[in-house]
Amino acid sequence: MERTNDSVVTEFVLVGLSDHPKIQTVFFALILWMYLIILLANGVLISVIIYDTHLHTPMYFFLCNLSLLDICYTSSSVPLLLGSFLTVRKRVSFSGCMAQMFLSFATGVTECVLLGMMALDRYVAICYPLRYPAIMSKGAYVPMAAACWVSGLVDSAVQTSLAMRLPFCANNIVNHFVCEILAILKLACADISVNVISMAGSNLIVLVIPLLVISISYIFIIATVLRIPSTEGKHKAFSTCSAHLTVVILFYGTIFFMYAKPKSKSSVGADNQDIVEALISLFYGVMTPMLNPLIYSLRNKDVKAAVKNMLGRKTFSDGL
Numbered sequence: 001m002e003r004t005n006d007s008v009v010t011e012f013v014l015v016g017l018s019d020h021p022k023i024q025t026v027f028f029a030l031i032l033w034m035y036l037i038i039l040l041a042n043g044v045l046i047s048v049i050i051y052d053t054h055l056h057t058p059m060y061f062f063l064c065n066l067s068l069l070d071i072c073y074t075s076s077s078v079p080l081l082l083g084s085f086l087t088v089r090k091r092v093s094f095s096g097c098m099a100q101m102f103l104s105f106a107t108g109v110t111e112c113v114l115l116g117m118m119a120l121d122r123y124v125a126i127c128y129p130l131r132y133p134a135i136m137s138k139g140a141y142v143p144m145a146a147a148c149w150v151s152g153l154v155d156s157a158v159q160t161s162l163a164m165r166l167p168f169c170a171n172n173i174v175n176h177f178v179c180e181i182l183a184i185l186k187l188a189c190a191d192i193s194v195n196v197i198s199m200a201g202s203n204l205i206v207l208v209i210p211l212l213v214i215s216i217s218y219i220f221i222i223a224t225v226l227r228i229p230s231t232e233g234k235h236k237a238f239s240t241c242s243a244h245l246t247v248v249i250l251f252y253g254t255i256f257f258m259y260a261k262p263k264s265k266s267s268v269g270a271d272n273q274d275i276v277e278a279l280i281s282l283f284y285g286v287m288t289p290m291l292n293p294l295i296y297s298l299r300n301k302d303v304k305a306a307v308k309n310m311l312g313r314k315t316f317s318d319g320l
Helices: 021-051 058-084 094-127 138-164 181-185 193-226 231-259 267-298 301-319
Strands: 011-014 091-093
Touching: 011 094, 021 058, 021 267, 021 301, 058 094, 058 138, 058 267, 091 094, 094 138, 094 181, 094 193, 094 231, 138 181, 138 193, 193 231, 231 267, 267 301
Parallel strands: none
Antiparallel strands: 011 091
């Protein structure tokens, strides 16, 4: 990305998670281990969904997109984080910082919208089961997924371009372990009211509206499930939504904590707040993508059966 301002700053220095060598080693090993699990678990889930024709349904198509998003999101930030543990001064160029911020923001926004689309899919599946194949046809769910990706890329392009136009004069110390947009905006030596208004509008569109869609969808889903006479039928209906609902709670819980809570004005409070935000961001950026495929696979008989089937066939073919 080319710079579009007259900033004195040509690079940023990331604070990172810790300056203590032993703690850095622990963090490096832990995050690397989690990143490898993310790549493996989400990669297996994508492969299984593509491989097994029984999983070629809207729900698993959206799940495949979610796994791809988790891989893209972590790959945009985790390598930078791991690299910071290997150097004393954690430098990143201006353009490199903006590129990483763009990718992270785009995939985060896309996931917000995608979770809303997945809730709509579950709403149609449970509330209108007979009309589900007609409503959620390939001509419907593919454009829905495409709209998620486009919205993420467009929103990120707007927010990143606004951030790139800000002047950064002297302070280039980012109180974060990656180039997170809120941490970068704090360093600008100019009025950021336009950025704040733009971020507020973005939060309304990609956080609040999808969350309202999810909430309203689940109100109708719960009302429909409670009308099912048999206990087995209720359990089966709820089981198809439990994984998605768990992912939503994990994802939106950390997102709202980071972007919707009031900011501390005192210097001491602000420093403590930066540390808390970094840890919450680490949970959101690494732990959640690692848990997502595990939540869906461990609670889903179809996915577990498809994994066993794929591994069984590969073992059989290898034996031949």
